[in-house]
Amino acid sequence: MNAVGVDVGGTKIAAGVVSPAGEILAEARHPTPHSPEKLVEVIVRAIGEVRDGNEVDGVCLAVPGFVLAPEDRVVFSPNLRAIEGIPLKEKIGPEIGLPLIIENDANAAAWGEFRFGAGSEVDHLIFLTLGTGIGGGVISHGVLLRGAQGSGGELGHVTVHATGPRCACGNRGCLEALASGTAIGRRAREAAVENPGSALGRLAARRKVLGEDVTELARDGDGVALSVLEETGRWLGIGLAGFVNIFNPEVAAVGGGAMEAGDLILAPARRELRLRARPPSRDLVEVQAATLGPASGVLGAAALARNADGQYALGD
Numbered sequence: 001m002n003a004v005g006v007d008v009g010g011t012k013i014a015a016g017v018v019s020p021a022g023e024i025l026a027e028a029r030h031p032t033p034h035s036p037e038k039l040v041e042v043i044v045r046a047i048g049e050v051r052d053g054n055e056v057d058g059v060c061l062a063v064p065g066f067v068l069a070p071e072d073r074v075v076f077s078p079n080l081r082a083i084e085g086i087p088l089k090e091k092i093g094p095e096i097g098l099p100l101i102i103e104n105d106a107n108a109a110a111w112g113e114f115r116f117g118a119g120s121e122v123d124h125l126i127f128l129t130l131g132t133g134i135g136g137g138v139i140s141h142g143v144l145l146r147g148a149q150g151s152g153g154e155l156g157h158v159t160v161h162a163t164g165p166r167c168a169c170g171n172r173g174c175l176e177a178l179a180s181g182t183a184i185g186r187r188a189r190e191a192a193v194e195n196p197g198s199a200l201g202r203l204a205a206r207r208k209v210l211g212e213d214v215t216e217l218a219r220d221g222d223g224v225a226l227s228v229l230e231e232t233g234r235w236l237g238i239g240l241a242g243f244v245n246i247f248n249p250e251v252a253a254v255g256g257g258a259m260e261a262g263d264l265i266l267a268p269a270r271r272e273l274r275l276r277a278r279p280p281s282r283d284l285v286e287v288q289a290a291t292l293g294p295a296s297g298v299l300g301a302a303a304l305a306r307n308a309d310g311q312y313a314l315g316d
């Protein structure tokens, strides 16, 4: 049966009706409102729009931040404060009259890649999404790791540098603070100051440099921009080495906006992983780009809604 996946992001809300084979049959998008009442209203409206004319039997909301599953709410969400504390099932469930489950957005995206994307041929997958922050998800033996409270799999908030930069979560030196799109932007601005004559330095003199600028300049051959991505990839590899040792995945899929840089980040990450992780895990794992792009959240959420029996295991 078809299900609805809703990906609630910091800037937009995307809802889709998805078939069991992973085909998106209807879609709706709205800008994310930043007040709790409006947020609930727009989520309900988006679900209503995509349901219209489609048979569906469940909904999963993929939400940003740390989820407290027994209470169906988000405890902490630095990029969408308005969602914090809302009893989502209680507020939205009665409005839609369908079974509703709540999942962390990166866990849902990991499930999407597992069912339909980079991990569709394997049983053991780790997934990272490099955007404003870093989301993570772990699938082991075909089961999504959720932990005791639904807050497991937060790979972006593992400390990789004890005295590193401050993270959005309040900690220092999280992987997110060193390898996210935001971290690329920060590192690029620092490198621009040190190298004012580089293409990156000249751009920084005109306007604020963003993560995507760095990829473009690196592709044009600017050595300073390349070294910014190389350092980002090294930190990513340090994080991956730990995850590979712990989870022994077959595939480590990396997605998110920063993956526009592709191998400019993944090649140094693979090198660092090779230096730091141990056999046999490091020799098995394939570090590759995620394949579904931004649709992974909606696809994964819908697939989770279809399995809403609390087991989160593979199968319809």
Ligand SMILES: [Zn+2]
Pocket: 156, 157, 158, 167, 168, 169, 170, 171, 174, 176, 177
């Ligand atoms: Zn953090």
